[in-house]
Amino acid sequence: MDQVQRRKKGASAPTMIDVARTAGVSIATVSAYMNRSARVSDELTRRIEAAIGAIGYERNAIARSLKTGATHTIGLTVADIRNPFFTDVVATIQQVLNSAGYAVMLCSSDENTARQDEQIKLLLDRMVDGLIIAPAGDDAVMTRLVKSTRKPVVLIDRLNAGLDVDAVVIENATAVFEVIRYVIDLGHRRIGFVSGPSVASTGRDRLAGYYEALRHAGIGFDQMLVCNGNFREDDGYRAAMRLLTQPDRPTAIFSANNLMVIGALRAIRDLGLSCPDDVSVACIDDFSWADVFSPQLTAVAQPVKEIGEQAARLLLERLSGVAPPEPRLVRLQGELMVRGSCAPLS
Amino acid sequence: MDQVQRRKKGASAPTMIDVARTAGVSIATVSAYMNRSARVSDELTRRIEAAIGAIGYERNAIARSLKTGATHTIGLTVADIRNPFFTDVVATIQQVLNSAGYAVMLCSSDENTARQDEQIKLLLDRMVDGLIIAPAGDDAVMTRLVKSTRKPVVLIDRLNAGLDVDAVVIENATAVFEVIRYVIDLGHRRIGFVSGPSVASTGRDRLAGYYEALRHAGIGFDQMLVCNGNFREDDGYRAAMRLLTQPDRPTAIFSANNLMVIGALRAIRDLGLSCPDDVSVACIDDFSWADVFSPQLTAVAQPVKEIGEQAARLLLERLSGVAPPEPRLVRLQGELMVRGSCAPLS
DNA sequence: TTGTATGCGTTATCAG
DNA sequence: CTGATAACGCATACAA
16 A cells, blocks of 8 residues: 555554655654664654644654664563562662663562462563572573573562572672571570571571571570561561470571561560560561661661662673673672660570 | 474474364464364364473464553552552552452652652553552652553542542541541640641542541640651651640640651650550551550551452453443542550540 | 555444 | 454665
8 A cells, every 4th residue: 555645634543654745755764763763864853853743743662673673672570569679679660771772661479479370381481581580599490481481580689599590699699607606606596487488588597597597506406496488568567476385485587588587576575575575576678767666677788789780780781782691690789787676585 | 484394393382273273273273272262173173282291382462462452461650669558559459459350560659759750650551451559659750650551540549630540549538537537535735736748648548638638626726746758667667756845735746657657656656655655656558466465556447458459449440441430549448447556545 | 765455353334 | 263464653674
């Protein structure tokens, strides 16, 4: 069909053809102008710009994507969008990627691997150019999904054994080791551990740090002192309840993340106990408000900003092809913030 | 070009043509099968499914969108993704929209109208099917952007005078009125107000509720008791500092949102004061952990879940065309959570 | 420099 | 019920 005799002037949005027609140039020239892919004479440039302004043309990113194969959109799934840790990371990733010209499609799997898999499928289906994943856990479907895509993928927060992709994590075992050692130094011997799920590398690594600290201090390991959770507030509550209602209850409780520590504190309150007088508490993940509310939580602050920046950087490098072929693993350090929620044991 | 003699088997992802070829059917039949748009015989269905499995075909959403004009993606911009209020709303919107088959593209404007406008442009450019906006503020560019798009738009949290679109907000003035009345009933007369920006309807409405409560109680209005902020933590800190360092300092401080109240509490601490002994504190926006940390904040809990659900519902109704032509305004009620951060004034 | 023609992967129309 | 073919809006070799 002739490019001139179209566009009934009513229905749909103006296209490049309309611009070409009203500017009296060819569609290729308009395209060249839009992409600065070739020099367009000043005269035509002027006419094209006038035409664009007149009919309010905006280029259709879908058609453009179909042609170029790139959407300039990246997918981001996190285990829990309500978790301030992820929120902070997301905010940074967002900023970096946006200023690099990418939009971000965000999904939260709510610590549910089935939902996570669906969302990764959704994202891949939407033809994102790349993927940043904070995995809810290692699961076979996701592994297969990620392996079978040719899009660059960056893992954050948690590793997945079966995946050879770029990743940004913190030294979880080391971080926990340090906190537990600090608690032990305060005189505590019976230290309860509210653990994350073993399907998550963070769950496993943080528990490992706990064991290591105990062994290092020569403290025997008591199976009753470890309770599993799924990183949610309720899990922390239940775990702390179980820990604190046993005969020889722990004098300190460590929570493997921020949400569970709130649950644990609620359990402490519901049992009529107080922190740090009756039970010392520490955790991984800092709160921005930790210094203004009591108990002022002793916690390991994760370098959220840097995690986000590094993740975005790794992805951007892959997208622009300047990354080396082998996967890169960035390991960051947490920082122990000693506050008032752990008391010395007399 | 003949649909059979293509696909060099190496490079790009398999297309419908490949499926048609390996299944020995026509491309239209494959399409009919994929969309269930027409009955396909059992025999062909079987062959198509086998082919899809064999070559690992996945339908290209970009091409599909180009053809159908729908992306099944909706854009969502919030004023601040780090604010738990927005996070909660986002999480709900996400869930509802996802289960309706839509993906969500999220942007955070960080209370910056310029960034917000860019992001709305970005989203519209990505051809989202609809938009949910928590405006950083009324600004002309956004108003024009929203007005000129034919995509359905839903506003949440904040209204924009110039826009005749669906919206979900809470009764801000009423909510503040109630809190302030409660504080007045405790005996307070000098009540500082840490306000949001006047470019945001929430900023204006909440301040109006404050004035109304004072007038209702016959308390004179003192210009020195109101400090403007931009809903960020730092603003709350600065505002509270100014309020509490004046000669006849207020006995109570009300913060127009959650982030600023944390700043205010930090200021109180830095001044060597304590809450609620020296200064009572209340705010809009509840915290999930408010009951386990001291001071236990008295606050108005916004119905975050319902805000998200209603916003998603309004948008979905527009998308499916079952909505009435005129814009709908959903006004929800906040709930005053009385805790311990406000003390009676002897 | 500027214009023409073709294809990206689907969907949809219309014959068979 | 199935098959061929024309768009969807843009980019891009290639021709002029």
